[in-house]
Amino acid sequence: MKPRKLLLLSVVFLAQATALADGGAVQLRTEAGAFVITVFTSPAPLSAGPVDISLLVQNRDGLEPVLDADVLLALRAQPSRSEIRAQASRQKSQNKLLYAAPVTLVESGKWQIAVTILRNGERTAAAGTIDVAPTREMVASYWGYVAFPPFMIVAFVVRERLICRKERG
Amino acid sequence: MDPVAAAVLASWTLDLRAVCLLLVVASLYLRGWLRLRAELPHKYTAGRLAAFAGGLFALLSALASPVDAFGGLLLTAHMIQHLLLLMVAPALLLLGQPVLPLLRGLPRWVFKDALGPFLASREFRQVGRAMVHPVVSWLALASVITIWHMSPVYELALRSQAWHEVEHACFFWAAIMFWWPVVGVWPGHAVWPRWTMIPYLALADLVNTGLSAVLSFSDHVLYPSYQLAPRLWGISALDDQATAGAIMWVPGSIAFLVPAVILGMRALEAGRTRPLQRTTTRRSAVMRHIPAGKPWDLLRTPILGPILRYRHFRRCLQAAMLLLAGAVAVDGLFGPQVTPMNLAGVLPWTHWRGLAVIALLLAGNLFCMACPFTLPRDLARRVVAPRYRWPRRLRSKWIAAGLLATYLWAYEAFSLWDSPRATAWIILGYFIAAFVVDILFKGASFCKYMCPIGQFHFVHSLVSPLQVRVREPAVCGSCSTHDCIRGNGHQRGCELNLFQPKKLGNFDCTFCLDCVQACPTQNVGILTGLPGQSLREEHRGSGIGRLNRRPDVAALVLILVFGAFVNAAGMTDPVMMWMHRWHGRLRLGSMVPIMTAVYLCGVLIVPGILATACGWVSQCWKRETVTRKELACSFTLALIPVGFGMWLAHFSNHLATGWSSFVPAIERFLSRDASADYPPGPIPGWLPSVELLFLGMGLLLTLHSAWRVACRISEGRRRAVAVMSPWAVVAGALYSAGVWIVFQPMQMRGTMMMR
Structure with missing residues (x-):
């Protein structure tokens, strides 16, 4: 196996990985003021570490998506009271009807989530609780990259055996 | 435009890695198609190219367009995504007859050395034939469609991104298998007569119709995730499900029945399949004689080539680096001794090191090319010529290895990274050492025998993809002046004693391009080579000997x-x-x-x-x-x-x-x-x-x-x-x-x- 092949295969391998998308599992759906607010989290199941929180804000009448609101998120860990504040925006989301905010949840357990929506000078708030599982092992998150060398070694061994067999035959 | 519609249309996510993969595939296909078109213009038509491009676009649309973004909220969008993956993208890709163009598009060494043994093996061919056998491929598609539309399995894909990707991969590859015998992809020959593809497609449509009917006429929501998802524009989950069923039914059936009709019409015309056999014979010849490509030459690229060949290019680069080094030294000595605020704390330890190794990975020893430390001694040598030769006993890497080990230890022991002043003194010390050594001794003695940074780059440039080397060895055979090492009236030769025709890899090469400037026949270029080739060779290289017999190099x-x-x-x-x-x-x-x-x-x-x-x-x-x-x-x-x-x-x-x-x-x-x-x-x-x-x-x-x-x-x-x-x-x-x-x-x- 030649080095440039390794490079090419690594590019192909790298390209197979996909980015974390917004959306994900519905964690909270509530009616507050004039809005229906749905909170999604990704990855599913939600675990401590970098996560993506996205929200769909709809008018209560007609369920039209609201696209011109300012959406603020406050997350508080119940065990340690550590708090994260973030502004969710449509620029950060794949689905442009959603407001997304990537945050890092530092610990597992129950987290209180508070959503504040500011629109036309009016303030609407909603709150709920989400369960966060313990952090996934980093090796588990990057298993594909760790498994890449052994996979290539096996492929190389098979290739050498095929060549050997051809030479004998 | 309505802002909601605009937001929907803007919901594209061009994942860089996926786009890169598609671009690589497209480039390979185009390269192979151009080569094959020159040999078989009647087979590799513009229509094939357009079909393949359309298939890639359909794939991109399925994975990055709003249908993907809305797939979790609307079953209809998800169904369109599945149709693109099952019906549109695979069929179009296969209509492009991609196997030969993709193989011919690959570099020769990949095709022959890496893939060759697999492609030639009996087992590979047997597995390949079995996978596209009509019975296997029909069962694969039918089972994949049926299993993934079962409620628990579908829910699993909706809840887990990883399983969602597995689902898409199953759809795409099962569809590739399914459409393979329908399209009649080369290489390969039809196992069954062509007319049998008509019932093959009709039976697949029956499965599709059955599933569509279940979705369309069900009186309850089959996938609970859509029940929980917020409803958009007042569309109920049940209406959404019925619409998805209709999309699966009508366009899905069209995708199966139109090819069946075309095949039926063709079956009525006799003798259409004969050219395929002639092509198969021709294909073998096409694949056997793949010409060896010439290495790519950086010096012959349109814009960068002339810039690199410019006589004073290196001096300009060194002058810029000299200014930068001066600024770093001044700031390190007189600026605030807070690492992130000081140029001496930031530029050398964060930027220069990172960029230097990336340059080694992507090109070669670009740091030595731009080295500012040798510029003052070059200027001084115009006034004072060095008199001595570097002592024979010291012509090894032992001193450099010792200095390198000392540097690595000092870096950590004295926290050099956290001391702008120490960094500045190291830079100044470097200038002084290079100046003193090279004013006393001839050639690039400091670079070759002392410089720890140089050794770092010499060693690691052995795995770099670019090498300064001879373009045509035969031209050097008739050369009697050897300007590349001796120099001439207007250009010095290689200061590190690397004779180009016998040069081995990048070891000891500073990419100074003196040999390029000196060569009267312009026979030296910056060419691509196999990274790491010289790690496994035992040849004697000019100026370095046999690397595999040098304990000083091993220690380094x-x-x-x-x-x-x-x-x-x-x-x-x-x-x-x-x-x-x-x-x-x-x-x-x-x-x-x-x-x-x-x-x-x-x-x-x-x-x-x-x-x-x-x-x-x-x-x-x-x-x-x-x-x-x-x-x-x-x-x-x-x-x-x-x-x-x-x-x-x-x-x-x-x-x-x-x-x-x-x-x-x-x-x-x-x-x-x-x-x-x-x-x-x-x-x-x-x-x-x-x-x-x-x-x-x-x-x-x-x-x-x-x-x-x-x-x-x-x-x-x-x-x-x-x-x-x-x-x-x-x-x-x-x-x-x-x-x-x-x-x-x-x-x-x-x-x-x-x-």
Whole structure:
């Protein structure tokens, strides 16, 4: 196996990985003021570490998506009271009807989530609780990259055996 | 436009990695198609190209367009995505007859050396034939569609991103298998008569119709996730499900029935299948004689080539670097002694190191090309010519290896990275040393025998893809002046005594391009070569001899390889805490003794013991003509890639996390304002993946080089495996250590201002 092949295969391998998308599992759906607010989290199941929180804000009448609101998120860990504040925006989301905010949840357990929506000078708030599982092992998150060398070694061994067999035959 | 509609249409996510993959595939196809079109214009028409491009676009639309973004909220969008993956993309891709163009588009060595043994194997062909047998491919598609539309399995894909990707992969590859016999993809011949594809398609449509009917006429929501999802525009989950069923039914049936009709019409016209057999014969010839391509020459590229060939290009580059080095030294000596605020704390340790290793990976030894340290001595040599030759006894890498080990130790023991003033003194010391040595001694004695930075680049440029080398060896055969090494009236020759026709790899090459300028026939270029080729060769190279018989080079390599891991481990929390624990236990006044012990063991003693032990084990199976020294030196060279992988991972970590730090540091330097705000940069999420990839690639290249060395010095493959195994264990252990380091919390240690 030649080095440039390794490079090419690594590019192909790298390209197979996909980015974390917004959306994900519905964690909270509530009616507050004039809005229906749905909170999604990704990855599913939600675990401590970098996560993506996205929200769909709809008018209560007609369920039209609201696209011109300012959406603020406050997350508080119940065990340690550590708090994260973030502004969710449509620029950060794949689905442009959603407001997304990537945050890092530092610990597992129950987290209180508070959503504040500011629109036309009016303030609407909603709150709920989400369960966060313990952090996934980093090796588990990057298993594909760790498994890449052994996979290539096996492929190389098979290739050498095929060549050997051809030479004998 | 209505803002909601605009938002929907804007919901594209062009994932860089997916786009890169599609671009690579498209380029390969285009390259192969152009080559085949020259030979078989009637087969490789513009229509084939358009079909393949359309297939790629359909694939991109399925994975990156709003149908993907809305797939979790609307079953209708998800169904459109599935139809693109099942019906549109695979059929269009196969209509492009992609096998031969993709194979011909690959570089020759990939096709022949890497894929050749697999493609030629009996098992591969049998599996391939079985997979596209109409019975197997029909069952594959039918079962994939049926199973993935069952409620629990579909829910699994909706809840888990990983399973969602598995679902899409199943759809796409099962569809490729299904459409293969329908389209009649070359190479291969029809197992069944063409008319049998009509019932084949009709039966598949029956399965599709059955599933569509279930979705359309069900009186309850089959997939609970859509019940929970917020409803958009007042569309109920049940209406959404019925619409999805209708989409699956009508366009899905059209996708099956239209090809069936076309095949039926063609079946009525006799003799249409004969040209396929003629093409099969022609194909074999087309694939057998793939011409060897010429290496790519950087100096012949349109814009960069003339710039690089410009006579004063290197001087300009060095002058720019000299100015930068001057600014760094001035700021280091007189600026604030706060690392992230000082140019001497930021530019050398965060940017220069990271960019230098990336340049080594992508091109070659670009640092030495732009080296500012040799510019003052070059200017001085116009007035004072050096009189002495470098002492014969010192013509080795031992001094450089000692200096390198000392530098690695001093870096950690005296926290050079955290001391702008010390950094400035190192830079000034470098200028003075280069000046003094090269004013006294002829040639590039400092570069070749002393410079630790140069040695770092010489060693690692052995795995770089570009080499300064001869374009046409035959032209050099008729050369009698040898200007490339002797120089001539207007241009000096190679100062490092590398005679171009006998040059081996990049070792000791500073990319100064003196040989390029001196060659009267313009026969020297910057050409692509196989990275790491010279690690496994035993030829004598001009100016360097046989690398695999030089213990000084082996020592240098061992210091660099193990230094990479010790240096990176020193940044991790567990290692730092461990060192501090020992510091406390031994009640030492300073950390220097601990650091000294760690570096002595990690960079000198342990590598020395390991190399000796591995050499001792390996010699039991080697050929008698190979000495133990040669064996150990050869395998030590093979360790370079895994060490380089660690340097890349380490320095790219600093570069990626602190790349923006130069802006405030330069602003402060120019304005002399020390009160600016320095926000920490975000740590990119892709960083661990890239670091692991660097390490993995390094390990694979190391193992490959070791295997080639083992095959060369032992008789038979079994003995080769035995000879290389101790070195493979060392490489594996280094790789494991590297993976462990990547997953540890890193201390940025002064390269970032933390709030």
